[in-house]
Amino acid sequence: MKVGEEGKVYDDINITPMLDVAYVLLLIFIIMTTATVQGITVNLPKASSTPSLSKPKTKAISITKDGTVYLDTYPISLADLETRLGQYKAATPDLPVVVKADAAVQYEKVIxxxxxxxxxxxxxxxxxxQKLVK
Structure with a gap:
């Protein structure tokens, strides 16, 4: 322990130099992290036509109260529905389909x-x- 001019004993540790080192390390860490995130700038080639990256169009199957089946807006038989959906599925493997059936339609038709x-x-x-309105 060090004794001061007036005979006082200094028993506490000066942490100012340690905080200076911590702040410098923090600053270096921030600078290095942001430098690595930015990446490399490249000049991309131009294409005459860009492929579509959008999701395929959703096919809607509607069943009316009398049991008529529609694909999008066109009436269709169940055999033709299977053929058409098979063609669409072959063209786009992740084909999304939405089924809209009337509340009064027979359950068998939906199945x-x-x-x-x-x-x-x-x-x-x-x-x-439809959302239930209270």
Whole structure:
């Protein structure tokens, strides 16, 4: 321990130099992190036509109260529905399909449509409902 001019004993540690080192290390860490995140600038080549990166268009299957099945807005039989969906699935493997059925439609008709979708292994399937208003 060091004794001061007036005979006082200094028993505390001066942490100012240690804080200076910590701040310098923090500053170096911040600068190095932001330098590595920016990456490398490259001049990208130009293409005459760019491929579409958007999701494929969703196909809507609607079933009316009387049991008529529509693909998008066109009436279609169940056999033709399977053929058309198979063609769309071949063109875009991740084809999204939405089923909209009237509340009064027979349950069997909805199951027939869902069976076709399952046979074609369409995994992106949505069932449209209305929000319950209280």
């Amino acid at each position: 027939e449509v869902l069976d076709i979708v399952t046979r074609l292994e369409i995994s992106q399937l949505g069932l449209v409902t």
